[in-house]
Amino acid sequence: MSRPASSDAVPPLDDAPPDAASGLTPRGARTRARLVSAARELFERQGYLDTNVNDISSAAGVAYGTFYIYFTSKEEVFGEVVRDMHLQFRAIASAEPRQGSDAASLIERANRGFFRAYQQTAAMQRIMEQASTVNPRLAMERREANRYWRDRARRAITGWQIDGVVGRDIDAVYAANALGAMIDRFAYLWFVLGETHEFEVAVEQLTHLYCNALGIPHTLKLSPHEF
Amino acid sequence: MSRPASSDAVPPLDDAPPDAASGLTPRGARTRARLVSAARELFERQGYLDTNVNDISSAAGVAYGTFYIYFTSKEEVFGEVVRDMHLQFRAIASAEPRQGSDAASLIERANRGFFRAYQQTAAMQRIMEQASTVNPRLAMERREANRYWRDRARRAITGWQIDGVVGRDIDAVYAANALGAMIDRFAYLWFVLGETHEFEVAVEQLTHLYCNALGIPHTLKLSPHEF
Amino acid sequence: MSRPASSDAVPPLDDAPPDAASGLTPRGARTRARLVSAARELFERQGYLDTNVNDISSAAGVAYGTFYIYFTSKEEVFGEVVRDMHLQFRAIASAEPRQGSDAASLIERANRGFFRAYQQTAAMQRIMEQASTVNPRLAMERREANRYWRDRARRAITGWQIDGVVGRDIDAVYAANALGAMIDRFAYLWFVLGETHEFEVAVEQLTHLYCNALGIPHTLKLSPHEF
Amino acid sequence: MSRPASSDAVPPLDDAPPDAASGLTPRGARTRARLVSAARELFERQGYLDTNVNDISSAAGVAYGTFYIYFTSKEEVFGEVVRDMHLQFRAIASAEPRQGSDAASLIERANRGFFRAYQQTAAMQRIMEQASTVNPRLAMERREANRYWRDRARRAITGWQIDGVVGRDIDAVYAANALGAMIDRFAYLWFVLGETHEFEVAVEQLTHLYCNALGIPHTLKLSPHEF
DNA sequence: GATGAATGAGGCTTCATTCAT
DNA sequence: TATGAATGAAGCCTCATTCAT
Numbered sequence A, B, C, D: 001m002s003r004p005a006s007s008d009a010v011p012p013l014d015d016a017p018p019d020a021a022s023g024l025t026p027r028g029a030r031t032r033a034r035l036v037s038a039a040r041e042l043f044e045r046q047g048y049l050d051t052n053v054n055d056i057s058s059a060a061g062v063a064y065g066t067f068y069i070y071f072t073s074k075e076e077v078f079g080e081v082v083r084d085m086h087l088q089f090r091a092i093a094s095a096e097p098r099q100g101s102d103a104a105s106l107i108e109r110a111n112r113g114f115f116r117a118y119q120q121t122a123a124m125q126r127i128m129e130q131a132s133t134v135n136p137r138l139a140m141e142r143r144e145a146n147r148y149w150r151d152r153a154r155r156a157i158t159g160w161q162i163d164g165v166v167g168r169d170i171d172a173v174y175a176a177n178a179l180g181a182m183i184d185r186f187a188y189l190w191f192v193l194g195e196t197h198e199f200e201v202a203v204e205q206l207t208h209l210y211c212n213a214l215g216i217p218h219t220l221k222l223s224p225h226e227f
Numbered sequence E: 001g002a003t004g005a006a007t008g009a010g011g012c013t014t015c016a017t018t019c020a021t
Numbered sequence F: 001t002a003t004g005a006a007t008g009a010a011g012c013c014t015c016a017t018t019c020a021t
Helices: A026-046 A053-060 A064-070 A072-096 A103-120 A122-134 A136-163 A172-192 A197-215 B028-044 B055-061 B064-070 B074-095 B103-118 B124-134 B137-163 B171-191 B201-214 C026-046 C054-062 C062-070 C074-094 C102-122 C121-132 C134-161 C173-190 C199-214 D026-046 D051-060 D063-069 D074-095 D103-120 D122-134 D134-161 D172-192 D199-214
Strands: none
Touching: A026 A053, A026 A064, A026 A072, A026 A122, A026 B103, A053 A064, A064 D199, A072 A103, A072 A122, A072 A136, A103 A122, A103 A136, A103 A197, A122 A136, A122 A172, A122 B124, A172 A197, A172 B171, A172 B201, A197 B171, A197 B201, B028 B055, B028 B064, B028 B074, B028 B124, B028 C062, B028 D063, B028 D172, B055 B064, B055 B074, B055 C074, B055 C102, B064 B074, B074 B103, B074 B124, B074 C074, B074 D172, B103 B124, B103 B137, B103 B171, B124 B137, B137 B171, B171 B201, B171 C102, C026 C062, C026 C074, C026 C121, C026 D051, C054 C062, C074 C102, C074 C121, C102 C121, C102 C134, C102 C173, C102 D074, C121 C134, C121 C173, C121 D122, C134 C173, C173 C199, C173 D172, C173 D199, C199 D172, C199 D199, D026 D051, D026 D063, D026 D074, D026 D122, D051 D063, D051 D074, D103 D122, D103 D134, D103 D172, D103 D199, D122 D134, D122 D172, D134 D172, D172 D199
């Protein structure tokens, strides 16, 4: 396939400064970092609702009021933690080695990268789900982030249609939405809700279903498990 | 295909008495019903967390304490509302007319019924998502309910494999999970998060992707929208 | 000793009718009795504060409102239960066989009877202690009941002083109060708070202390336990 | 008698820090002290059950929530108030001047000190009785404190038995329990339930009964009141 | 920069008693 | 007699945020 997958360049998620610590003294930056780190740990362990500002500042080893020097609210730290997590997610997903440039290979790589990243950020994924059902602003930010992935997929599918790899009867928007939803939710059931799956089998089976759905040729390497 | 889709007989959702009003006088039953109804409306409008017992009893036109005659907690009414909603969901989904007995027709009918039911219970679906991220017990109950649909799909796929309609390279468990997740999450994005889709197009496209994924022959009746 | 111990005739504890069921139909009397019995069981098991009217009527197998046909308040049933218990207490204490008419024998018999009765009404004694610290009216009734025993003791001591068995340096009022307090509180520590004592040893030791305190000759039958 | 009464060194009441205000700023310590003081006053005036956190914080002149900065519950402040009261009690009792080292003198001094201390802490004694019938944890703490006094008495009696002042027919454990109960309960009837007694007469009469009970020689200085 | 004390509205639940049937 | 639904005041505790030092 000549059409390159869109670059992994990371678009800004929102209007936060890329380096939130700018304008702080080194000491201030350290305090701030300790707060973010403590917040993430607590959010992951206890959830968004059950973590309070008291816990966070205690865990960071600073006074209660210090928290409000760096953040205006609990929501704000959470936003920061989520941004960090998105960066980590993309870093992990991007680190997945490329195996080929045909559609099936790209899809498999994307799925493997996605699952890998999801697995390593599972605790935060659970919490983001919770927080975004509670806080509308977080829900919106989350949808923005999803749109990014969705658009990438839609552009890729459209490209494959131009190349003739995917049939014209497929609506690229629906397909991108539906297949994205499939991968995303499967990961949630797997890593957050605790369904048990074999990593490589999951990658292969979901890639198979994904390719089949689009009419992209794909052959399994592993032998089937059931029957 | 001779293999019949599993019957639409509705299994018991849990061990709650079918008629929760048993042992109540007509007056009591009326009050209880008013509470459940008020609770559902408020949950749908304000969410699980932002609805409190005070709101519910006020809306039902009874005193605060009256609520606790019929329910031991907010969680408990919520459970009842959810049960009601499940019954409604299944009723709507089952009402979808059968068009044929081939795999593609069965899948299309199931998808159309699912979307129809989801659309009409969208408000509660949003709230259930919220409540289940907050309350572990509700999360568990929710997974149980999902398991029921997942198992139905898995059995159907296995049946089609025996019939030779679906290839043996597909793992029925993974496929049922993944495609169920696709339909489920797509409906959530659509009806809860507000993505805009055309009903019949969505049914057709998702059925197409579903069938393709399993290798089941399926032809679109509507013309593609993009390009 | 010629002076007879005051008779065991039971004085009225308060203005309640001796037979509270008077003026009730047989059916009403039965219902009332069931309520009193259920109330006593629950008070003994759960304490005064943790027993509510709902519990009582449920346990008695009658409707909530029925309770208020027979009693005007929780306090009132409690009063009735206490009266029953007092009757029981006196019955047990009076049943103790007389062994002799000398002061030491009378004291020993009184102590043995008191401990025997206390032991068998221990559960209610605990609850009365609780209730009387909470409800001033009950506290007063309780003091009245105590006064009865105190007066008996005072009259006996005064009698023994006239007879020359007890010295004139003893103030009968102080002695009756103090020694009554000793017996009463010792029983509480023993049967309610759970100190472990041997019944006959306790009777003998406390009788010994009691007699010694008053200068009444008394010899132990059991061998001493310690040293 | 050469055997000295055990020293008046005050043992730790429990594992609470001697200075509960450690780790607080002066301002915090002041607020905390105001809360404890307000709590004690209210407990004494209204009882344990009828005093609520709202009352306490209002009386201390702070907001409702401020209470929960310093204490986790009403039970906890109560514990603190009780500890303070125990310290006060021991201080008063220990301040009683020594008159001689013979058994009778020691007993008289102990009784006088006990009554003096009880009299000055009467309000809290009443409340502790109430609270300990309601709250099992407080009941246990109270028994621990009593055990301390009981053990002192038992050791003293055993010592006097070794010295030959008290006969071997007395069981030191029973005697310590019974005579302790006598003093304790007499004080309760007197200072809490409002029986009227003359201070010095009470000291002398109860000391007389106490000594007589143990066979310790004791002569009254005051003339008898009755007859 | 940092501290930590103070705020107070808000939510949940209990229960003695009344009252219409 | 008996029923059981209805009442609503009262109490406990949490926690995001502000502010004086």
